[in-house]
Amino acid sequence: GAVVSQHPSWVICKSGTSVKIECRSLDFQATTMFWYRQFPKQSLMLMATSNEGSKATYEQGVEKDKFLINHASLTLSTLTVTSAHPEDSSFYICSAILRGRDYEQYFGPGTRLTVT
Amino acid sequence: LAKTTQPISMDSYEGQEVNITCSHNNIATNDYITWYQQFPSQGPRFIIQGYKTKVTNEVASLFIPADRKSSTLSLPRVSLSDTAVYYCLVGDVRDSSASKIIFGSGTRLSIRP
Numbered sequence: 001g002a003v004v005s006q007h008p009s010w011v012i013c014k015s016g017t018s019v020k021i022e023c024r025s026l027d028f029q030a031t032t033m034f035w036y037r038q039f040p041k042q043s044l045m046l047m048a049t050s051n052e053g054s055k056a057t058y059e060q061g062v063e064k065d066k067f068l069i070n071h072a073s074l075t076l077s078t079l080t081v082t083s084a085h086p087e088d089s090s091f092y093i094c095s096a097i098l099r100g101r102d103y104e105q106y107f108g109p110g111t112r113l114t115v116t
Numbered sequence: 117l118a119k120t121t122q123p124i125s126m127d128s129y130e131g132q133e134v135n136i137t138c139s140h141n142n143i144a145t146n147d148y149i150t151w152y153q154q155f156p157s158q159g160p161r162f163i164i165q166g167y168k169t170k171v172t173n174e175v176a177s178l179f180i181p182a183d184r185k186s187s188t189l190s191l192p193r194v195s196l197s198d199t200a201v202y203y204c205l206v207g208d209v210r211d212s213s214a215s216k217i218i219f220g221s222g223t224r225l226s227i228r229p
Contacts, residue, residue, distance in 0.1 A: 004159075034217065043203070044160070044219040093159045095217075105150070105217060107159035 003027055004096050006108035013084055013115055021079045021111045023094030029074035030096035034105070035067075038091040050077045084115045120204045120220040127226045134191045136223050138204030141185045146208040149180060149187045154201045154222070163202075164189065199227045 003026040013019050023033055032051050036044040048058045048069050056069035068080040077096075081088055093110040121139040128134045140149070148167050152160035164171055166178040166187070177190040191198060201222040 006159075036219075043221050046218060091157065095159075104162065104165070106162065107152075110157065110159045112157065 004030075004094065004106045004108040006092075006094055006111050008111060009109060010112040011114070013113070015085055015115055016083055018080055018082045019084055019113060021081075021092055021094075021113075023077045023079070023096070023108055025075045025096045025098075025106070028096075028098050030077075030098065031074075032097040033071060033077040034095045035069060035077075035079050036093045036095070038093060038110075044093060047079075081113065084113070086115045089113055089115045119218075120206055122202075122204055122220055122223045124221060125224040125226070127228065128194055129228050130195055131193050134194050134198070134225065134227075136189045136191075136202055136204075136225070137186060138189070138220075139186050140204070140206045143184050143206050144208070147206045148208060149178065149184075150205045150207075151176070151178065151187075151189045152203045152205065154203065160203060194225075194227050196227050196229065198225065200225060 005024045005026055007022045011019055032049060034049055035047045037047050038044045046059050047062045047067060048056045050056045050069050050071040052071045052074050058064045066082055068082060071077040077094060091110050091112050093107055095105050095107045098104050148165055150165040151163040153163050154160040164173055164176045164178045166180050168180050168184060171178045179188045201224050203219050203222045205217055207217045
């Protein structure tokens, strides 16, 4: 099946620094990518929808200036957490929609972010 | 957006069949029903998807009644490795501008020896 990768798989950063997370669709072109955040023992919360070549659409309550999303190509979307704080520590997961089979959503393995 | 309701948790034993039911009373005409499995610290994994009636693949079956207001994921002969959280999602990812895939609370399935 289709594969979505994320890099890094885990990252520790100091408060106030920025962290970039990459999401790649390895063997298909992704029309749309989604970014989710998941806190321990909780469900996934949709943060934003990323369409190639256009600005991301953010969910209510998600600060677009803090969580910068760039979808520069059909195989890569990046999420940058700017000026990270301990409360941003979470599990970040991306997903991609397979072009041509648009009703299948494939998820990446997730990135564990810890802000100290 | 179609909201989903699932049991918070379920327990079963190895070798048993497990059925997890999801309610989605306000499902839209274009919505599909998709089930995902998630292990701790991993991204969700696609299990099965359907629109109506019954769908079966190598790992599960999905039963959808005619009114589509609910669906049941059936896992035959579960093993310890099936212990995970199972999410029922309803939506039409083909139209990402109008419909977003929103995760419900999921069902935490625990399988015992």
